[in-house]
Amino acid sequence: MDRLSALLLQFGFSADTFFEGTFCGSNHFPAQPGRGHLHLVREGPVTFVHADGTRLRIDAPTLILYPRPQAHGLDTGAGTARLLCATVHLPGDDGAVIDSLPPYLQLPLAQLPAMAGLLDLLFDEAQHGGLGQKLVLNRLCDVLIVQLLRHALAKHLMSAACMLGPSDAALANAMTAMRDHPGHHWTVASLATLCGMSRSRFARQFHAVIGCPPAEYLTGQRMLRAQALLQQGRLVQDVALEVGYASQPAFTRAFRAYSGLSPRDWLAQGAN
The missing domain is CATH 2.60.120.10 (Jelly Rolls)
Incomplete structure (x- = not known):
């Protein structure tokens, strides 16, 4: 099961x-x-x-x-x-x-x-x-x-932490860090350190348990935070910087890949 x-x-x-x-x-x-x-x-x-x-x-x-x-x-x-x-x-x-x-x-x-x-x-x-x-x-x-x-x-x-078994509990440290601080420049190495694992073991175990690489999970957390900030009326360029993107075009490309819409079109359609 x-x-x-x-x-x-x-x-x-x-x-x-x-x-x-x-x-x-x-x-x-x-x-x-x-x-x-x-x-x-x-x-x-x-x-x-x-x-x-x-x-x-x-x-x-x-x-x-x-x-x-x-x-x-x-x-x-x-x-x-x-x-x-x-x-x-x-x-x-x-x-x-x-x-x-x-x-x-x-x-x-x-x-x-x-x-x-x-x-x-x-x-x-x-x-x-x-x-x-x-x-x-x-x-x-x-x-x-x-x-x-x-x-x-x-x-x-939703957080996949609810599905972690006892042997995977350390992964919750990385998931919580990405959720609470999505704008931070997280790397596989820094996340692995939070979990007390080697880079290779962390990357392998994270993908096996969560179903995606750490970078994909981080992008999802960034987009969720970005959507909440956009709904609050924040400017797109400010949101881009807050969720970890160096420029508005880079953020817009990532947002479009995630949602199928640009940030402004997403807001216009009310598609959060």
Whole structure:
């Protein structure tokens, strides 16, 4: 059994769909112990509003996962949106998987081609399902969440430290350093020193356990920090320097390779 499967069996979540269809107006979801939320926006626009005042406008088909209890609202303004919503029942809010995730995951469906077949099944069941529809929708949402976590790991949207076994725990030192200080000029040698390993052993073990070279993991952490800074209104050239790039063109090339868009286009499309 692979580590993600073993971790998810221990995690023990389950989804419970409670709405599918056209929605207009606004609704509020309080933070409830042991519950997260999954929202599938098939058609927008819809704006998600958070307790800290931040707002997340969704225009294109998008998945939103709140992996831990978090108060939030949604508002369609004067228009309507097509939604599928589910509560995610959690075994507790201190698990390794939950702790490794950001407050929410926002993933445009256009960036999830591997999930197209599953989403087609989910949409078809929501529209045409018969007896047992709710059970089928719940199970499909369970699979969707697993796929989301797989995607989040592959794109470094969540920390792979939650999957480290006892023999790999030293790697967490390097992962934490890259996450907390992505703008630092990290080298394989300096990261290996943090883990008490030789360069060759560190590089080999990191790739085997995390699934990518240290440099790729660092790029992912830099891009996540850059996206957060861009959303705060920081200038592109300032963001480039803060996340470790010597020039704005070098940063823009890396950002485009990571997201498929330039920083300004990414901001314009709201594709964080």
